[in-house]
Amino acid sequence: MSDEVFSNKTVSPQTLPDLAELAFAPISAAYGKVNLGIVVTITTVLLLIALGVRFQPFTVLPAPLFAVSYYGLMVIPIMGTLLAVYQWFADKQIKYALREQDLSLTQGLIFRRLVSQPILRIQHIELKRGPLDRLAGLAKLQVFSAGGAGHTFEIPGLPIAQAQKIRQFILAHKDIGAR
Numbered sequence: 001m002s003d004e005v006f007s008n009k010t011v012s013p014q015t016l017p018d019l020a021e022l023a024f025a026p027i028s029a030a031y032g033k034v035n036l037g038i039v040v041t042i043t044t045v046l047l048l049i050a051l052g053v054r055f056q057p058f059t060v061l062p063a064p065l066f067a068v069s070y071y072g073l074m075v076i077p078i079m080g081t082l083l084a085v086y087q088w089f090a091d092k093q094i095k096y097a098l099r100e101q102d103l104s105l106t107q108g109l110i111f112r113r114l115v116s117q118p119i120l121r122i123q124h125i126e127l128k129r130g131p132l133d134r135l136a137g138l139a140k141l142q143v144f145s146a147g148g149a150g151h152t153f154e155i156p157g158l159p160i161a162q163a164q165k166i167r168q169f170i171l172a173h174k175d176i177g178a179r
Helices: 029-055 063-091 131-136 160-173
Strands: 095-098 102-107 113-118 122-128 138-145 151-159
Touching: 029 063, 029 131, 029 138, 029 151, 113 151, 122 160, 131 138, 138 160, 151 160
Parallel strands: none
Antiparallel strands: 095 102, 102 113, 122 138, 138 151
């Protein structure tokens, strides 16, 4: 039998640590450039398709479709530009913090989100690298919580060496009891 006595003392909100004081590290700037390249490429392809449909010489477009295509040619670049600007600023808001006992991620431009995962509750952690990630030397770190169906959160845009170091730190410390 243990000599420990159950305790459930009241914790004052004034004595709690402030998560806003965490030293968050930004992700790689290359991640924002990759996302910007994706948005520009998709916008360009859609614009070329719209131009091809409007000015194709094979058949005459019905008058209503011809009139609407003019507006489509204006909307595609505007939407692409707005998405690129949003993506550029949103990517700068993705930051993470690693402490002895937890891993935190903050993101969001309009809707802010802060997720913290105790290292003791991490079931496993994966590095994901798609073709564009490999070209840019980046990786996504997916954190899976014990008892969760999918990943708890994902830290995108980490340099591969940094992602591997974080993964190794978590694997080395996830079985160490809370102090």
